Amino acid sequence: IMQYFGAVGIQNPGNCTSSTRKNQVAYKPGDFCSISENHPDWFLLDINGQRISDSPGSDIYRMDPGNPGWRDFFVRRVLESQEERGWSGLFLDNLEASLSEIQLDGITLANYPDDASYQAAILGFLQYLNVNYSQPYNRPILANIIARRDEATWFSYLQYLDGAMQERWAVGWKPSDYVSETKWKGDMALAEKTQSQGKHIILVAPGNETDASRQNFAFASYLLISNGKSAFRYSSEINYSQVWLYNNYEADLGTALGPRYQSGSLWRRDFTKGHVIVDPVNHIATLSTDSSATPTSTQTVTTLPTTSPTPVTPTATPTAIVPTSTLIQPTATSVVLPSNTPTRVVPTASNTLLPATPTLTRTPIPATPVSEKIFDDKNPILVYSSGWQNISTSKAYNGSYKETTRSGATVTFPFTWQSFSIIYKGGITFSEFDVYVDGALVGTLNQKLSAATYQQRWDYPGQLPFGNHTLKLVFKVTSSTINRGSLDAVIVR
Incomplete structure (x- = not known):
């Protein structure tokens, strides 16, 4: 429920x-x-x-x-x-x-x-x-x-x-x-x-x-x-x-014989025990339990394109819907949750690493080509777990970056391109992130540098199939003194 x-x-x-x-x-x-x-x-x-x-x-x-x-x-x-x-x-x-x-x-x-x-x-x-x-x-x-x-x-x-x-x-x-x-x-x-x-x-x-x-x-x-x-x-x-209950909810039409199709100006669907005809222009419809009534040879029947979903047997009685304007007390047995604190989903080390090794460019962000788009750390499409804080500084891209000291802290980013780069701040106390794409571990971003440096860029070396993907960074504390991680922006291309 x-x-x-x-x-x-x-x-x-x-x-x-x-x-x-x-x-x-x-x-x-x-x-x-x-x-x-x-x-x-x-x-x-x-x-x-x-x-x-x-x-x-x-x-x-x-x-x-x-x-x-x-x-x-x-x-x-x-x-x-x-x-x-x-x-x-x-x-x-x-x-x-x-x-x-x-x-x-x-x-x-x-x-x-x-x-x-x-x-x-x-x-x-x-x-x-x-x-x-x-x-x-x-x-x-x-x-x-x-x-x-x-x-x-x-x-x-x-x-x-x-x-x-x-x-x-x-x-x-x-x-x-x-x-x-x-x-x-x-x-x-x-x-x-x-x-x-x-x-x-x-x-x-x-x-x-x-x-x-x-x-x-x-x-x-x-x-x-x-x-x-x-x-x-x-x-x-x-x-x-x-x-509200109506008699036609009890009509036994049987199993659908196929998807809907157009017959002249009407739309029809045939069932083993009847058929349905709808006129969307005059707003009238017929539900018939007479299975012998089929389109005549004089009717023009246009089958839907093959992209239509494969028909599954519908029931004549609609599924009951809980009203959305009121809160109804459940009758189900109480479900015991593991804890009140949501468990973060962290990919395991069993994911396969790509053979390519990411390259690190220790230079500020260059002018972004037209084919690239920058998502600042404050962009709401970036989903942060708990344990992150906002750091304001003019040295970061767009005046701020995110930082964490919590091992296991994550940030997730859905995107629709074929590759990406990560912009971050590095330094002597900065540690590592495991980098996942669509649930697979594709590399490790090591942010440890000899001195505090802003707007560093890590480039993903691979080429993803064009479509929807999800980038996820999982922070790892490597020692008591190397315990910081950051995210300034993500570039997609």
Whole structure:
């Protein structure tokens, strides 16, 4: 059973002793006051340095998804709550895919001036959850991804999720509105592509409870694309605590005979015991349990491209969905966690070393070619474990670098290029990092130098296949006096 937590922020109950809602991670009395006083940098701020509520008049204040301390607190509280209550997964509500919700309130953020920077911070937040919650405890994470301007962000977030929810699917938001045929096709394709990547998708079609025609159209649309990893719900946003049941949920269509296909202006899918036909232009649909009704020879049948996911038998009855507006107490047996402190995932020495030896250039960073891109140590896409501190100095790239003295401290960086370089500070007391790419140990970065030197560059000598990769640095203390490690920037190319 998955536990619901809001992804946006924390509640201000108005004082330091009142109880707070349990659907956000600052759920203990006094949490907001403690965070406000001791960790003001965790809050998301506008360009005037002011904190931001998630909507005008709301008591939920937005937190900075790129802040390492906030990320660590979030994971610790999720684990603590799940140890106590027996949850076995995490559902994140209102995970934003753009700044559109914030911009609607006329707000400009201090640290995230555009969608790309905000998305990078959230992507880093999701990766931190994946590494410190999902992987070590084998617990799934699903999210309600909102404010999406494009498909790319959905699938970017999905790389660190087990699935996602589309809260407006196949129909419009308003009970009387339908989407265009083009948008309907986009909804269908998104659901199919998500499942084809092995991810789960929850599809919510909004409407009035008594509008049986709208419900039938939305449910039939779902049956066209259900390939074993989807769930459907027809509901109203204000009635998520209710379960609406309809007779067509009990229709026995049998096994799907193939993927959906186009027949004239209609879309159809055949089953062993019936078929489904949907008209996305006129917003009507037919669910038939008459298996003898098949397309006639006069119909033009267009089979979907071969890139469509392989069909898996859907069930006519949609998977039950836990309402996302309320926190429901679990009935599952309590799960005992190893500890309240998230275990860091550190690759083992059994990984194979590449034969090539990295080269070290002891010169400041040269002018970056057009084909390279520098990610400063403060970039939110870099995910730091605990044990790092920020050091400000004009000698470092962009005025600062990160330093650690904790053996086993890590920093993780997802990127989409073919090679990389690491910029760092070295010196007589500096030690080593093991360098991993996609889980494989590819080398060791020795930062020990005869004198303190800034903006040193370590070049990865290999060439990776073009695509998504993950760089991970794991710090090693080699002696009581050689116990420092640093990261100034990462260059990708």
